[in-house]
Amino acid sequence: MSAQTLSRAPVRLRAALIVILAVGLVLAARLFYWQIVRWDDIRQRADKEQTINATIPARRGSIVTSDGLLLAEDEYLYTIVVDPRQITNPSDLARQLAPILGQSADSILTRFKTDKPPIILASDAPATTGEAAADIENQTGMAGLAVTSRRVRVYPGGAFAAQVVGFVNTQGAAANGVERFEDANLRGVDGSLSGASDALHDVIPFDPPTSQPAVNGADVVLTIDSAMQRIAETELANGIRDSRAQSGSVIVLDPKTGAILALAIWPTADLNAYYDPGNLQRLVDSAVSSEYEPGSVFKIVTAAAALDAGTVTPNTTFDDTGSIYVGGRLIKNHDNIAPGRVDLTGVLQLSLNVEAAKMSIGLGAERFYQYVRNFGFGSPTRVELADEVGGDVKSVGDGRWRDVDLATNAFGQGISVTPLQMISAVAAVANNGNLMRPYIVKQMRYANGTVFNTTPQVVRPVIRPETAQTLTRILSNSIIAESTNKAVVPGYRIAGKTGTASIPIPGGYDPIGTIASFAGYLPSDDPQFVILVKLDRPQTSEWGSQVASPVFAAVAKQLVALVGLPPDNVRLASK
Amino acid sequence: MASQIVKIKNRDSQVSVGTLRSLLLLVGLVALLGLIFLGQNGQATLTGHRAQDLQTQLQRIQRENAQLEFEIAQLSMPSRIAARARALGFRPATMSQTVFVVVKNYPTESKPVAVSPAPTPAPPNDLTTLWNNLLSFVGLTPAGNTVEATGP
DSSP, X not given: XXXXXXXXXXXXXXXXXXXXXXXXXXXXXXXXXXXXXXXXHHHHHHHHHHEEEEEEOOOOOOEEOTTOXXXXXXXXXXXXXXXXXXXXXXXXXXXXXXXXXXXXXXXHHHHHHHSOSSEEEEEEEOHHHHHHHHHHHHHHXXXXXXXXXXXXXXXXXXXXXXXXXXXXXTTSOEESHHHHHTHHHHHOBOEXXXXXXXXXXXXXXXXXXXXXXXXXXXXXXXXXXXXXXXXXXXXXXXXXXXXXXXXXXXXXXXXXXXXXXXXXXXXXXXXXXXXXXXXXXXXXXXXXXOOBOOGGGGHHHHHHHHHHHTSOOTTOOEEEOSEEEETTEEEEOGGGOOOEEEOXXXXXXXXXXXXXXXXXXXXXXXXXXXXXXXXXXXXXXXXXXXXXXXXXXXXXXXXXXXXXXXXXXXXXXXXXXXXHHHHHHHHHHHTTTEEEOOBOEEEEEOTTSOEEEOOOOEEEEOSOHXXXXXXXXXXXXXXXXXXXXXXXXXXXXXXXXXXXXEEEETTEEEEEEEEEEEEEEESTTSOOXXXXXXXXXXXXXXXXXXXHHHHHHHHHHHHHHHHXXXXXXXXXXXX | OHHHHHHHHHHHHHHHHHHHHHHHHHHHHHHHHHHHHHHHHHHHHHHHHHHXXXXXXXXXXXXXXXXXXXXXXXXXXXXXXXXXHHHTTOOOOOXXXXXXXXXXXXXXXXXXXXXXXXXXXXXXXXXXXXXXXXXXXXXXXXXXXXXXXXXX
């Protein structure tokens, strides 16, 4: 249409043309605005609606004992909720749900009518129940029925080896034990999924989504043997009951490898109920994260150092008058005994503080503390358990050390250790003087099939093999010499030492409570087990020889029966 | 004039038939391509659905398996087994009840098997062997050393 034709057109036609042009311009402008100016924003909003970006959670690795008993794993728990207002056929739904929930259809139907919606028919239901309910939801498209699941960490053993295992809380944070120490390995790496989704935000299979698969966490195999762990836990509980002690621990170690075969702590708690009041405290692994003054058990270290340095021999005689002044402080034997002339066996049998002090003084502070540190005291053992502490060993010139410390440290006072450090040091004597790194993770099984086995590791030789054998003989003789020793295991020569330690409190030592302990190993000529028993604040007797030794014997008797270790006469006769 | 019109009409109908054929071919081709495309997409969707179903099934089995593992572990706990054994009348054996049989020189650990070293080839000690070795090195096996394969 030319300009001439337009000028000749009726006014109405011209007006209509102008209106159409104006509308067209407005539309073009809006189109420009939405398509060009707001392109990024609109595109993002559309992507958000049409695509799904989901996280594929990695399965957390399981924790099992060396004999394959499952101690921790991931599980899904389901919640089944119903809103009767949206259900078209309530009796049909009730009939379908009844066998799954283990309830009668009538009772479910009654709840539909009487309970206020939404009705929670089951919470924390297991997978078989939840998945069956989900089937009903999916197959029938049943409106008003909702099945949701959540992943939880479960502990089939409850309180079994609780402090070793540790736990994962509802936020997914690991606490204590192996759960925390190996968290990075157990956790795995979450994957991701991205693709086109429908209105319900489900993936449209038409367009295969791009995904980064999750890498599941590694499974951890512990060195803990379930039968040995049960023996340790049972006998510790018996010991606590018999002595009316406040708390305690029992550790069983393989001296040749450093593998922890059992680690029992009392009091304990169910890992599935970690959040209950008081349970968090009970689940702390005091074998690695709490320090104590070991008392006379530490004389094993002092005697080892003195024998190794050659400042005493098995034949050295000591003239014990019952007391000695060191740094202006009076050191006395327990019960103020003064036995006179004794040899090293007598010193250990009678647990003479005065002679232990003389041994450390004879060594000199530098050499004595060098041996103490070589035995692993004052630094963490690097066991695979969370929150391990290194103990407290004073050093000459550190501002805290006094002359008297050299004497008191010799019989385990004024020095703080962890139970695991103590048993590792005793195990070093049992293992021909080689200090092994204690370990509790035997194997890691990664999702890609890689298996990593822990290799026993010698930290360092701390005393000569001859010294270790001599000391073992002396420790063994000291137990035999005491006919009523309650640590004795009939048929087996054992080596060990009792301990009764005062408990430090602000401003001094607790005048009432003690820590009673016994550390020993058997059979003494070829040690298979090192056992440490520690009882805190026993009430029936304060002495380790009275309350801890019987627990050692009870554990040892069952261990040798469990592994079929013949008595010494049978074993040596067969060689 | 009338004959001209008829001519034109005939020409038009000739063009229309050709074009129609081409158009039909094009439409058929497009339809075929569409069918292939739809078929493939349908197949992809079906496979996608199947994969999704299998994924869901796998997930379900894994979850149910975890539940079963949990239940097995609970039933395998030493405390439960001990209680069950006690209920059945079992008691832990004491050392006095245990009889050990002494077997002299019983091999408790398997001894490593002595492996005799593989016989090493004797060094060539004469000119003939050297010559034969040289021949075999260059790919010409000496006739004297050739072993002919025999039939069954």
